[in-house]
Amino acid sequence: DAGVTQSPTHLIKTRGQQVTLRCSPKSGHDTVSWYQQALGQGPQFIFQYYEEEERQRGNFPDRFSGHQFPNYSSELNVNALLLGDSALYLCASSLGAGGVRDEQYFGPGTRLTVT
């Protein structure tokens, strides 16, 4: 049973460029959440996708957008990259759209460096 997978593992981009990160959820999961972890901080919630729609969003600018496909995989897009976007981007999948006990299973992350 494949867990959550993310691609690419590492990425280097230049300021002003655009980037797309990809996530495949754990088998049987239909909900994908994205988190950003900057150095020395805990992961920060970006948004969550369920049934191909963004159903909750954290405090991130519109430069951060996403998409969920019919097979439940998801993409995170960041436009007009800033140096401060350098971080580890984590994808988490879960079953259903939240609930008290839902466990979120995390992928290994994509390390984005903006120069």
Place this chain on the structure above:
Amino acid sequence: ILNVEQSPQSLHVQEGDSTNFTCSFPSSNFYALHWYRWETAKSPEALFVMTLNGDEKKKGRISATLNTKEGYSYLYIKGSQPEDSATYLCAFKGGTSYGKLTFGQGTILTVHP
């Protein structure tokens, strides 16, 4: 703005020592508290999901307690082993945060042989 705080930020112990660390979270609008273990170069691994005041959970040598009225959770590791070295994260889910987890900054545990 939700504040989830973990202490200490880092901890060095000797193999065989028992240790514990703290997660503080808002006491209002509580829904669930998650604990994760995150080893370097791996994915964060779920340890516990705690929902009820007074909850105690155990997984091998690791256990956790929950006090929702005062807004804290303790994670205990008994007889630490070098393979316990990792970052331990807690994450709060509030009643209105559908699916969203708010994480603390983590406690980095290093167990020396």
